[in-house]
Each structure stands twice: as structure tokens, then as C-alpha cells.
Amino acid sequence: MTRPAPTDPSSAPAVAQPHNQRDQRCPFRPHPDLTADRDEASLPRVPVPNPQLGQFDGVLVTRYADVRQVLSDPRFEAGFAFDASGPRTVMNQPGILLNYDGAEHSRYRRMLTGAFSVKRVRVLADAIIGIVGRQLDALEWAGRGADLVESFAAPVPLLTICELLGVPWADRDGIRRRSAIGTDVSTTLQEQLDNFADMAEYMGELVAAKRRAVAAESTAGAGDILTDLVRRHGHELDDDELVGMGNSLLVAGHETVTSMIGMSVIALGAHPDQADALRADPALAVSAVEELLRFLSVAPPLVRQATQDVAVGGCPVAAGEKVVASALAANHGPDLLGDGPAGLDLRRAPSAHLAFGYGPHQCIGQQLARVELQIALPALLRRFPRLRPTLPVDRISYRGDALVFGPTHLPVTW
Numbered sequence: 001m002t003r004p005a006p007t008d009p010s011s012a013p014a015v016a017q018p019h020n021q022r023d024q025r026c027p028f029r030p031h032p033d034l035t036a037d038r039d040e041a042s043l044p045r046v047p048v049p050n051p052q053l054g055q056f057d058g059v060l061v062t063r064y065a066d067v068r069q070v071l072s073d074p075r076f077e078a079g080f081a082f083d084a085s086g087p088r089t090v091m092n093q094p095g096i097l098l099n100y101d102g103a104e105h106s107r108y109r110r111m112l113t114g115a116f117s118v119k120r121v122r123v124l125a126d127a128i129i130g131i132v133g134r135q136l137d138a139l140e141w142a143g144r145g146a147d148l149v150e151s152f153a154a155p156v157p158l159l160t161i162c163e164l165l166g167v168p169w170a171d172r173d174g175i176r177r178r179s180a181i182g183t184d185v186s187t188t189l190q191e192q193l194d195n196f197a198d199m200a201e202y203m204g205e206l207v208a209a210k211r212r213a214v215a216a217e218s219t220a221g222a223g224d225i226l227t228d229l230v231r232r233h234g235h236e237l238d239d240d241e242l243v244g245m246g247n248s249l250l251v252a253g254h255e256t257v258t259s260m261i262g263m264s265v266i267a268l269g270a271h272p273d274q275a276d277a278l279r280a281d282p283a284l285a286v287s288a289v290e291e292l293l294r295f296l297s298v299a300p301p302l303v304r305q306a307t308q309d310v311a312v313g314g315c316p317v318a319a320g321e322k323v324v325a326s327a328l329a330a331n332h333g334p335d336l337l338g339d340g341p342a343g344l345d346l347r348r349a350p351s352a353h354l355a356f357g358y359g360p361h362q363c364i365g366q367q368l369a370r371v372e373l374q375i376a377l378p379a380l381l382r383r384f385p386r387l388r389p390t391l392p393v394d395r396i397s398y399r400g401d402a403l404v405f406g407p408t409h410l411p412v413t414w
């Protein structure tokens with residue numbers, strides 16, 4: 001595995017995220033540049049800002065079949081920047097699944113699969129319903145004009161992942177602040193190193209407490225993931241690995257769902273007929289969430305590195321080149337949807353979209369994310385039948401400087 005050249009820790013990278021660029025007038029549609037190259041014989045190379053690697057040139061892959069190839073072909077690796085002996089960053093932390101490939105990746109992933117099974121997630125549904133109910137009250141108390149991100153979209157997934165991981169709710173503000181920095185591409189490498197050290201210290205204390213509780217056999221009844229990992233795998237995972245697993249779940253488990261809730265409210269506000277349909281028919285929640293996942297495609301950049309010369313969709317990619325796959329472009333393209341319109345249609349039969357990625361690294365938390373959205377969105381529409389953003393879609397402020405696309409703030413009324 002090769003480690004990228006260290007970047008200057010004091011220089012902040014540019015902020016545009018090429019995989020996730022949106023049409024300036026419509027935050028749901030891919031930017032025309034993203035779809036323009038679909039019929040070209042060669043793939044474009046674009047600058048990609050990254051808080052850990054610095055800015056690099058990446059091969060931009062947008063066609064549905066090409067994205068699936070890159071994400072499932074073993075000639076592309078995900079853990080290309082991993083060097084556990086280097087300073088700790090998201091890409092240099094043991095225990096984070098995206099830092100491994102092949103058998104090593106499967107070994108770590110197997111330890112977590114049970115925690116995210118459909119059965120385990122169903123058990124969590126009651127807790128999620130309770131969290132959603134409390135945050136609906138919080139939104140109502142905040143009154144018309146309240147920021148939906150503050151009162152609802154951020155706390156619901158954050159409290160859910162805290163519950164699942166066995167992390168104290170009281171720690172949520174610090175967790176939110178640190179994960180916002182961790183996914184902010186406008187930060188410097190030094191800021192990332194400092195922030196990651198804070199995250200590791202926080203999770204390290206939590207892991208030590210779980211180890212003490214398991215050793216003292218005082219965890220009877222505790223069903224949280226961290227306790228479970230220590231109980232079942234504590235002998236084969238060191239604290240460094242447990243810190244990586246814990247922190248990656250904490251961050252991945254709420255940034256994306258927060259963005260999805262915010263973007264869904266914006267999309268439903270712009271498509272009132274679709275909002276009416278979902279409000280009238282709770283059974284629509286399953287297909288509605290699947291379609292919103294496809295339509296909004298908030299996913300972080302899917303970055304891989306070619307281990308050898310390889311052709312993608314007939315176009316050459318050289319060994320060592322990095323590839324950035326765009327789920328947004330693929331999910332709006334004709335390969336997935338045929339010649340039909342790519343617009344929002346909550347009644348669309350669930351498509352084989354790539355919002356959760358594809359292949360061995362496909363999102364491990366997808367069932368949890370689905371259940372959170374299937375509970376949260378209809379509940380919002382029922383409690384606030386006239387819920388809508390106070391601003392037109394093109395005047396809302398979006399997190400263009402984050403790995404995950406979504407609104408920074410979302411003032412709403414009802």
C-alpha cells in the first residue's frame with residue numbers, strides 16, 4: 001500500500017466536491033458538468049479536495065455501470081492511504097472499515113454485521129419513535145421559523161446512534177461539533193489532526209469504561225454495540241481498533257441521515273403533491289424513502305485507487321490513479337431509470353440505486369438509516385401538515401464544503 005505525499009498542514013484545500021455538484025438553480029439535479037461526459041470516450045480528470053489527502057486529481061466516474069464496476073472490482077482498493085504507523089486521521093485509523101480491502105475488510109465487517117441486521121434494527125424502532133416524538137415537540141416549542149436542522153434533522157440520528165452505540169446523550173454536542181469538522185473539506189490537515197486526536201481521546205475513554213464494565217461483569221442487559229464488541233471481540237481487538245470502529249459509526253451514523261432528513265423536507269416542500277401523497281398513505285413510506293435516497297443522493301465521495309491498469313466503461317485508468325465515483329450522477333442517469341423522467345416520484349418501484357454505494361463496502365447502516373427515515377419523515381408530515389422551508393430552494397444555504405451534501409440551516413414554517 002502506498003501512502004500519499006504529506007500535504008502542507010497549514011493550507012486549506014479548495015471546497016468544491018466534484019462528485020456532488022448540483023445544478024445552481026436546483027439542488028436536486030446533478031450539475032450539467034457531471035452528466036455532460038456520459039457519452040465521451042475518455043473519463044475526465046478533476047481536482048478533488050480532501051481534508052486528509054489534500055487536493056488530488058481523480059478520475060470522475062458518473063455512469064451507473066462504471067460506478068458499480070469501480071466499487072466492486074478488486075483491482076480498485078479503498079484502503080490505499082492506510083498506514084497504521086502514521087499520524088491518526090480518518091484514513092489512517094485502524095478499525096475503520098473503509099481503510100481495509102479483501103479478507104482484512106471482511107474480518108472487521110463480520111464483527112459488526114449482526115449489530116445492523118434487519119432484526120436488530122427493528123428492535124430499535126421503538127426507541128427511534130420515542131426520539132422522533134421528543135424532537136417533534138422540540139421543533140414545535142421552537143416555533144415557526146425554527147431551524148429544522150438544529151431541532152430535528154441533527155438530533156434524531158445523533159440520539160439514535162448514541163443509543164445504539166451506548167454513548168451518553170449528554171456528550172452529543174461535542175460529538176456533533178467534532179464530526180462536522182471531520183467531514184468539512186475546507187479545513188486544514190492540522191485541524192483534522194487536532195480534531196481526530198480529540199475524537200480518539202473521547203472514544204478511548206469510552207472504550208476503557210466498557211472494558212472495565214465487561215471485566216466487572218456489570219453489563220448484564222446492556223445491548224449496545226460497543227459493549228457487545230468488547231464482550232465478543234475484546235480479546236482480538238485492541239483499543240486503537242475499537243476507537244476506530246466506534247468513531248466511524250458515530251460519524252457515519254448521523255451526518256448522512258441528518259442531510260437526508262433536511263434534503264427530504266426541502267424536496268417535499270418543492271413537490272407538495274408528493275408530500276400530500278405520503279401524508280395520506282403511510283404505506284408509501286417504504287417506496288418514498290427509497291426514492292428520496294435515490295433522488296437526493298447525499299453520499300460522500302466514493303474514492304478508490306487502481307492497483308493496476310484497468311478499463312472502466314472502455315476508458316483507460318492507469319495503475320495508481322484515484323477514481324471518484326458519483327452516486328448522484330449515476331442515480332439520475334438513464335442506465336438506472338431508462339428513458340423515463342428522473343424527477344421525484346414517491347410511487348416509483350424501489351430502484352437499484354447507489355445511494356448506499358455498492359460492492360463490499362456498501363453501507364452497513366443502511367437498514368438503520370431506512371428505518372429512521374421511514375419513521376421520521378411521515379411523523380413530521382403528520383405533526384406539521386403544512387411544513388415547508390421559509391426560503392425558496394435556491395436561497396437555502398447548503399454545505400458545499402462538506403463531504404456529505406445537505407442544508408447548513410433550514411428555517412421552516414407550518
Ligand code: HEM
Nearest residue numbers: 097098252253256257299302355356357361363364365369
Ligand atoms: C441515509 C444515510 C446513509 C447514507 C446515504 C450512507 C451512505 C454510505 C455509502 C455511499 C457508503 C459506501 C462508501 C464507499 O464505498 O466508499 C457507506 C458506507 C458505510 N456506512 Fe453509510 N450511509 C448512511 C447511513 C449510515 C448509518 C446510519 C451508519 C451506521 C450507523 C453507516 C455506517 C457506514 C459504514 C460503517 C460504512 C463503511 C462500510 C464498509 O466499508 O464496509 N451509514 N455509507
